[in-house]
Amino acid sequence: PDIASRRWLAEKFEACGLIPRWDPAANLFGLPPQSGQPVLIGSHSDTQPEGGWLDGAYGVILALEVARTSQESGGPPVAVVSFQDEESAFMPLSGSRYFSRYLDLDTLYDLTNAAGQRYGDEATALPEVQGAEPLETNHFSHFLEAHIEQGPVLDLANETIGVVETIVGSRQFEVVIEGQQNHAGTTPMSLRRDAVTGFSAFVSALEQRYTAAATPRSVWTIGRVQVHPNAPSIVPGSVSCSVQMRDGALNQLDLMCDITRDTAQEIAEARNLKISSIQNKSVEPVDMDERVINAFCEAANLNAPGRWRRMPSG
Structure with missing residues (x-):
């Protein structure tokens, strides 16, 4: 199901004018055809047990819609990503760690899951991954992720937007x-x-x-x-x-x-x-870019005055 969903997503990329691009970790990118350094938006497609159908997938589909709208309106270049194995089947953040160069390919491919399957065997069995080249992080200007709130804070406060300032x-x-x-x-x-x-x-x-x-x-x-x-x-x-x-x-x-x-x-x-x-x-915890935080705070205050907050994300 995971690979079938990624192939479906690749078709959607093509339908809205993006170029599908797999990397050796089986991360799937949709790259805009125009020149310039695109913003990368996305999330992951896997989820925790009973995590809900919006966990991760919401951020991928939202990114697809933003990229599609930008393509149709002649807006700035927007790329999309669906990272592989965010939720620790092999290790936490496997796909995004590889993309950001916190995990080399040999170490990634030697990881095994609870069923004894080796990451490298599963990834290289895919025709799309065979011969795939990695993308450099500096190909993109920023990375943005939208995610549902997986806790009660905003809901209990009747607020609609949380601007993430730190990934704990x-x-x-x-x-x-x-x-x-x-x-x-x-x-x-x-x-x-x-x-x-x-x-x-x-x-x-x-x-x-x-x-x-x-x-x-x-x-x-x-x-x-x-x-x-x-x-x-x-x-x-x-x-x-x-x-x-x-x-x-x-x-x-x-x-x-x-x-x-x-x-x-x-x-x-x-x-x-x-x-x-x-x-x-x-x-490790990571603080978000203050310029991006401020831009989202301004947008949140404009669209949801009094119903947003700065907050950490897990």
Whole structure:
């Protein structure tokens, strides 16, 4: 479905006068035929589980409409992009990291997903990608992305536009809590090394410590939990979970990482458990260009006076 949708998008590019261009990462660009340095507008086509049909795709289709209108009206050159693998099937921001030269092609192609598929094998199997050349970032003057709000802030405030000033950074840990699996009916409470009660204590302590250290932009999520053997009459032997935190400042992210590691160690010692915490994902925060922010603020104030705000984006 992903590749079929990209081929459909390439047809739409051609229909509105853009030139489809794939790169080695299977990012798909629609380039305007006129000379000059175009503005690049776009987003991604994949989404998180149950992320909704507008997650990412909205920004791609909006960009297509802006480019089509500009072509028809004789406006400035506008290019469109749909980035590949934004949502971490292989790693966070795979396609855009490659485009912006934060990830080289060999490293990209060696990435594997949960099914064991290799990025390079999947990409180079596409005829459109075979022999494709990368595009340089300086081919474009700016990059703009429109996105639906994936949170309640604007909606609850009855506001319509958020002008993004910072893309927050994130850190993610894989935490494994190991106790001792035993029969629930014959193992006294005093002799149990229960991984789930250890997990509960770990999460409770994290919540308290993160809250005490948080800035207004700090958020954290334990979004995946797996219990083994996950049976009603067995004292759980192990729990694995993800721990993710986000903030716009590097020092705050570093602090939250320290809290995570220290808390894991303390709970392990207090409850006679083994807890490992391995950081497996890291994305740096990025401030947006102040000139572009100001231009969007002026436009927002003109079109939605009193119903917009500057805000971070995750």
